Amino acid sequence: MPIYEYTCHDCSRTFARLQKIGADSNGITCPTCQSNKVERQVSTFSGGAAGDLGSSVASSAPACTGFT
Ligand SMILES: [Zn+2]
Numbered sequence: 904m905p906i907y908e909y910t911c912h913d914c915s916r917t918f919a920r921l922q923k924i925g926a927d928s929n930g931i932t933c934p935t936c937q938s939n940k941v942e943r944q945v946s947t948f949s950g951g952a953a954g955d956l957g958s959s960v961a962s963s964a965p966a967c968t969g970f971t
Pocket residue numbers: 911912913914915916933934935936937938
């Protein structure tokens with residue numbers, strides 16, 4: 904299983920969670936402050952689209968992209 908990195912918006916801590924592929928951040932809470940305002944970081948595991956930097960996605964609901 905891949906390890907996903909999360910950043911907590913309340914205390915700015917970064918932590919890692921071992922999750923199944925395709926799992927989302929539902930139910931993930933910060934281990935420091937127990938906040939659920941966490942955001943998954945782009946991991947190097949899946950690679951992602953090259954040259955995608957700069958495209959700021961304002962949506963709060965991450966779309967399932969990258970699976971073709
Ligand atoms: Zn926190």
